[in-house]
Amino acid sequence: MITGFDRLTATANGAVLDRIPVFCNLIDQGAKELGLPLEEYYSNGEHVANAQLRMREKYGYDNVWSLFYVGKEAELLGCKKIVFAKDGPPNVGEMIIRTHDDIDRLRIPDDIASHPAFQEQLKCLRILRSEVGGRYPICAYVTASMTLPAILMGMENWLNLLLNGPADARDTLLAKCSEFFQREIAALRQAGADIFVYSNPFGSTDFIPMKIFQEMSLPWMERDLAAGGTDGVVYYCGGARMTTVIPQVIERLKIKTFYLSPMDDIRAAKARVDGRALSAGAFNDILLIGWTKEEIRNEVRRMLQEGMPGGRFFFGTLVMPYRIPEENIRVMLEAVYEYGSQPA
Numbered sequence: 001m002i003t004g005f006d007r008l009t010a011t012a013n014g015a016v017l018d019r020i021p022v023f024c025n026l027i028d029q030g031a032k033e034l035g036l037p038l039e040e041y042y043s044n045g046e047h048v049a050n051a052q053l054r055m056r057e058k059y060g061y062d063n064v065w066s067l068f069y070v071g072k073e074a075e076l077l078g079c080k081k082i083v084f085a086k087d088g089p090p091n092v093g094e095m096i097i098r099t100h101d102d103i104d105r106l107r108i109p110d111d112i113a114s115h116p117a118f119q120e121q122l123k124c125l126r127i128l129r130s131e132v133g134g135r136y137p138i139c140a141y142v143t144a145s146m147t148l149p150a151i152l153m154g155m156e157n158w159l160n161l162l163l164n165g166p167a168d169a170r171d172t173l174l175a176k177c178s179e180f181f182q183r184e185i186a187a188l189r190q191a192g193a194d195i196f197v198y199s200n201p202f203g204s205t206d207f208i209p210m211k212i213f214q215e216m217s218l219p220w221m222e223r224d225l226a227a228g229g230t231d232g233v234v235y236y237c238g239g240a241r242m243t244t245v246i247p248q249v250i251e252r253l254k255i256k257t258f259y260l261s262p263m264d265d266i267r268a269a270k271a272r273v274d275g276r277a278l279s280a281g282a283f284n285d286i287l288l289i290g291w292t293k294e295e296i297r298n299e300v301r302r303m304l305q306e307g308m309p310g311g312r313f314f315f316g317t318l319v320m321p322y323r324i325p326e327e328n329i330r331v332m333l334e335a336v337y338e339y340g341s342q343p344a
Contacts, residue, residue: 004021004135004137005137022315022340023061024320026065030047030052033051037086038084046123049127071091076117079152081093100169111187113191129192146162146174146177146216146220193232196232198225199237202216203235204237218248234257234280239282241260250277255277256278260282267307270307279307281304281307281315283299285317285320286321296331296335301339303315
């Protein structure tokens with residue numbers, strides 16, 4: 001039987017087996033799959049692992065996730081309040097950095113793997129590794145040092161500190177966030193994750209000017225990745241476009257996989273990659289909530305017609321909203337399986 005890893009390895013080598021790889025990022029849907037409220041679902045790593053295994057088997061795509069919710073990283077750094085919605089992702093309920101003195105008081109855990117807030121994710125990873133390790137890529141989510149402060153102090157406050165200073169407080173916070181990133185990704189590697197979606201909207205010129213990208217984002221990303229390297233690291237800008245920065249990221253960071261924005265021109269992005277890395281076309285999955293079957297199939301066909309020529313391309317989604325009808329998930333995936341098995 002062909003596995004997700006078989007498809008991904010073939011694609012990395014410029015070949016296609018039965019079809020292109022398909023990464024489908026169903027996260028909160030695991031609660032619905034098990035018939036649990038989101039808060040109860042995320043309280044137990046066994047729930048998350050079992051739901052991931054069931055959904056991968058149910059829909060037939062090529063990856064599983066160890067991600068619970070982005071606020072987990074804030075919990076590892078001291079956040080005590082997470083707000084759970086009935087039909088959407090949990091959110092951070094308190095900002096742990098309110099003053100510059102809070103930056104000085106921020107402590108990075110020495111051992112992420114032993115932290116109480118990591119134990120359920122660790123349980124999830126152990127189950128996933130036992131059940132599908134080596135057959136289907138196990139994905140983890142890691143937030144870049146340039147973006148993590150937004151989770152800790154709020155986006156408006158972080159932008160003000162980033163752009164207006166004081167520089168010493170900004171750089172102290174970035175250094176601590178980079179240290180956290182290095183320890184977190186090391187813990188995730190040790191626990192069995194294979195793919196690390198490196199999330200950084202500040203890695204896109206949709207979000208910041210090219211000058212700030214070159215003078216700040218690139219150096220801090222280099223620092224994030226220096227200790228552990230870039231094996232399995234996927235460049236992702238939180239849904240923002242990345243075509244303008246791809247050549248610099250390849251040259252400076254040596255990253256080998258780019259998870260494009262739905263707003264990126266796939267042909268233009270692949271031209272900039274120029275065969276040096278993998279590219280994933282990401283479906284704008286918010287549209288799946290209301291689109292017709294025909295609209296979904298047409299969009300999948302367009303994406304694959306643009307992305308498959310030249311190879312080294314796979315299909316992905318963003319973090320799919322809880323309210324997407326199951327029928328539309330099936331329509332999208334069936335279209336990818338059909339068009340993704342055809343010659344480019």
